[in-house]
Amino acid sequence: MARKIAFINYKGGVGKTSLIVNTAACLARLGLRVLLCDFDTQSNASIWLLKLERWNPINATGEGAVFSIFEPGRARVKDLILHNVVADKAGGCPLPGLDLLPTSFNLVDLESEYAGAPRRPAYLIFQEQLAEVEADYDFVLFDCPPNILRASQCGIFTANEIYVPSNPDALSLIGFTLLVEKLGRFHQLSASFRRTAMGPASQIYGIIFNAIKTGVDIEVPKMRMQLRLNQFKTAKRAAKEAKIFETFVRDAMVVRRAVALGLPVNLLGQEAAGDNVVRDYERLAEELVNSAPPPSA
Ligand SMILES: Nc1ncnc2c1ncn2[C@@H]1O[C@H](COP(=O)(O)OP(=O)(O)OP(=O)(O)O)[C@@H](O)[C@H]1O
Numbered sequence: 286m287a288r289k290i291a292f293i294n295y296k297g298g299v300g301k302t303s304l305i306v307n308t309a310a311c312l313a314r315l316g317l318r319v320l321l322c323d324f325d326t327q328s329n330a331s332i333w334l335l336k337l338e339r340w341n342p343i344n345a346t347g348e349g350a351v352f353s354i355f356e357p358g359r360a361r362v363k364d365l366i367l368h369n370v371v372a373d374k375a376g377g378c379p380l381p382g383l384d385l386l387p388t389s390f391n392l393v394d395l396e397s398e399y400a401g402a403p404r405r406p407a408y409l410i411f412q413e414q415l416a417e418v419e420a421d422y423d424f425v426l427f428d429c430p431p432n433i434l435r436a437s438q439c440g441i442f443t444a445n446e447i448y449v450p451s452n453p454d455a456l457s458l459i460g461f462t463l464l465v466e467k468l469g470r471f472h473q474l475s476a477s478f479r480r481t482a483m484g485p486a487s488q489i490y491g492i493i494f495n496a497i498k499t500g501v502d503i504e505v506p507k508m509r510m511q512l513r514l515n516q517f518k519t520a521k522r523a524a525k526e527a528k529i530f531e532t533f534v535r536d537a538m539v540v541r542r543a544v545a546l547g548l549p550v551n552l553l554g555q556e557a558a559g560d561n562v563v564r565d566y567e568r569l570a571e572e573l574v575n576s577a578p579p580p581s582a
């Protein structure tokens with residue numbers, strides 16, 4: 286069964302998208318089948334992996350974007366998935382096994398204009414449709430915006446595991462705390478829609494530190510984060526296995542470059558050769574693979 290994982294923090298700009306895209310790419314490199322679902326209206330992950338020339342037509346019409354499963358509601362997730370999404374200049378796929386469910390800017394309409402039916406919340410519609418394809422994957426990853434509004438809820442409801450990207454600062458800690466609060470409330474509200482086959486409601490399993498500058502000591506922010514995590518574990522608001530990942534991702538210019546080039550950093554070749562940040566993402570992917578919750582969870 287696919288592991289379904291959301292990356293989210295209530296703090297913006299901590300590196301959710303760059304971590305999820307690069308980790309997804311490393312998982313695919315390990316030979317795993319990965320579906321990345323973009324639930325951020327900003328469409329950063331979609332633009333990154335499709336480059337503007339392939340993403341612009343989707344954004345212009347909304348056709349092919351995830352919002353079309355809600356409005357007009359005729360499309361289905363299985364038909365929207367872009368298989369082997371990364372393309373090289375010759376049109377080949379240098380990274381087989383990485384698929385994308387793309388979004389466009391119209392996803393913002395899910396938050397306001399979309400009414401839907403009260404007994405059919407958007408997250409349930411999405412979860413049911415994802416269930417049709419999840420057996421095709423080892424990992425289904427959800428990139429979420431820094432909130433738990435409707436788009437995020439699709440990821441949070443469908444996922445079983447949550448990982449919290451953080452920077453070593455007080456704002457990330459506040460973002461984490463707020464996330465736990467809002468998550469509890471959302472799980473209460475959505476509990477009546479959960480079925481056994483969906484697996485357990487998503488829980489926090491890990492904190493991932495990102496963009497650590499050379500020479501910066503993160504022991505104190507790490508300790509503060511660990512204390513907060515321990516409180517949540519004691520209160521059963523985070524999984525008992527939850528941990529701060531041993532791997533942290535260093536700050537590196539090439540991460541910003543990768544977006545402009547439309548490739549994950551592990552495909553940058555010469556540009557990233559010798560840059561240890563590639564190794565960070567590889568180790569992160571390995572740590573994620575090795576941190577699978579016990580089957581009973
Ligand atoms: N390890 C890193 N080294 C250098 N720059 C990074 C690193 N990680 C992320 N960045 C840069 O920081 C910025 C924010 O990263 P990213 O978009 O991944 O954050 P986010 O949490 O997804 O943001 P949002 O909340 O807006 O969705 C981007 O410009 C990204 O390229």
Ligand SMILES: [Mg+2]
Binds near residue numbers: 302325
């Ligand atoms: Mg993002």
